[in-house]
Amino acid sequence: MADRRFRLALAVCCTAVFMVGLDSTALNVALPAIQRELHASVAGMQWTLDAYNMLVASLIMLAGSVADRVGRRRVLLAGFALFAAGSALCGLASSTGGLIAFRAVQGLGGAALGPVSLSVISQVAPDRAHRARAIGVWTASFAVGMAAGPLLGGVLVSAAGWRSVFWINVPVGLAVLALAARRLPESRAAVRRRFDAVGQLLVVALLGPLTYAIIDAPHRGFRAPAVLAAAAVAAAALAGLVVYERRRADPLIDPRFFRSAPFGGAVVISLGAFAVLGGYLFLSTLYLQDARGLSALAAGVWTLPMPLATVVCAPLAGRLLARRGPRPPLVLAGAALAAGALLIALFGAGSDALPFLAGSACVGAGVGLVDVPATHLAVAGMPHDRAGVASAVSTTSCRVGLSLGVALAGAVLAASLPGGTAPGVAAFTAAAGPAWWLLTGCGALVLVLGAVVTGSWARGTAHRVRSALPEERVMSASRAG
Known part of the structure; x- marks a missing residue:
């Protein structure tokens, strides 16, 4: 049963x-x-x-x-x-x-x-x-x-x-x-964390206006009152989130987590990697259908190397993590993401199909290689009772990365195509070029952080955070008693 x-x-x-x-x-x-x-x-x-x-x-x-x-x-x-x-x-x-x-x-x-x-x-x-x-x-x-x-x-x-x-x-x-x-059984947590309504509202107030400012700035102007107001709200929400969560006994996001270099690095790695994915999906679709004039079915076939490479490389990431630790898969992921975006920036948005297909496969390989070790890196340095929250923050950063990738790539494209999409391959390639270079930089950031936050110094910061959190909880309980 x-x-x-x-x-x-x-x-x-x-x-x-x-x-x-x-x-x-x-x-x-x-x-x-x-x-x-x-x-x-x-x-x-x-x-x-x-x-x-x-x-x-x-x-x-x-x-x-x-x-x-x-x-x-x-x-x-x-x-x-x-x-x-x-x-x-x-x-x-x-x-x-x-x-x-x-x-x-x-x-x-x-x-x-x-x-x-x-x-x-x-x-x-x-x-x-x-x-x-x-x-x-x-x-x-x-x-x-x-x-x-x-x-x-x-x-x-x-x-x-x-x-x-x-x-x-x-x-x-x-x-x-x-x-x-x-047929599905019901279950609840034995120990329930207190609901952090203020923290949740501050997260929404941070992400919503930030995304709005990035998307609408190229259309309204970077000095438009609505854009400046949205940026100000996002900045205020971020500052308020840090201050409020530091004072809360059971915070939604504990700022002390970010003192751990592996945790903070994993968050930024996830942001960068999934920004490449979001930007790639957005730009490649417009390129294939609007610039090259392919049908939706043909465009779907053209982008298949990306998800297929993801499926192939995800199990490889798990094996590399088990045998060699998080550094090799993260460095390989960053190299693949940067190489994929760079290939398309230099060659892949022209008339030759091979560089675009190769770049797509590299992006997919990078996405497949990054998720498992980044999540492991975020969770490994935390106490066991904080692992779920650390994993949730890592997962959230992936979604934020997707949003930012779409917003940033689209903003760069829109700045060069204020009237809509380009009439042909050459014009679209010129307009999208800076966006592909931006995604290349995101991939390079993943590569560098993958090497930096997996060394002995980074592990030392994680150990200090892991040791401090339980001690602080015991001290708080003693004071409360």
Whole structure:
């Protein structure tokens, strides 16, 4: 009976992350069709992606905390329902503004699907071996969803239009929702952390205005009152978050974590790596369909080397981590990301297909190599009772990186193409060139940090943080008594 319950939970949870992975790459293939039908600007397309990514990044930790309190099954079901409802509404959208708003509804659901599904697997696994294998399958499901996204998205857009990319989520989501509602067991945390409402609001106030300022600055002007106001709100939210969380006994994000060089480095590595991925997906889709004039299906085929390389390299990262530690996979990941963006910057956005395909494969390899060691680096230096929070911060940084990659790449592109996309390959290549160089720099940052934050000095900082946190908790408890 327990084994049957475990298999059911695994199927439900893997479906959740497969849907999220599929959506993250399939939608990029549909962007040009959305632009044509809804007359969307470059900023509108950026917000179509980032409304979802920003909400997920902002609410991942809240979703995990609420699930621990009210029940993981209940929150996972709510996530499926919101994701399916948001997908249905996106498929019915008649304007860019409506589509962006409905993508935010999807993001509310997506914030729960990832972290809560992993918690469910951890709770129902009968032993450590089953749990380890299940987490491997769960991770692979997301990668397979990403790999299938470009091709399936191209097929759907070519056969039934861009709305079908959203509608496909509805029957799958409702079917899994019905199954999980009847058969999935409920679970809650034995020790529940206090809800940090102020910290959560400050995170949203930081990420939302920051993304807005980056996306809209090229269109409104960097000195526009709305852009300056958004930047000021984001800066104030960041300062307030640091001050408030330092004084809170049970903070949403403990600033002391960042005294650990491996933890802080892992966060920046995740930001940089997933910024490359977000920028690559955004720029390559517009290049292939708008500049080269390929169909959605052909564009999906062209981008297949990226997700396929991710699927191939993710297990390799785990083996390298187990045998050699986090440094080799992180350095290789940074080198691959920088090489991929550099290849496309120098050669891949012209008429020759080979450099673009090779660059895409390098980007995919870098993404596959970075996730496992970056998460390990973030968690390894923390006390056991803080590992979940450290992992959540690392996961959040991946989503923030995706949002920033789309925002920055789109902003650089829009600054050179204020009237929309380029009429041909040459013009688009010239406009997108600085964005590819920016992504190359992000990859180089991953490479350098991968070498720096995995040495003996960095391990010493992690040890000091790990030693200090329990001591400070004991002292606080003594004072309270």
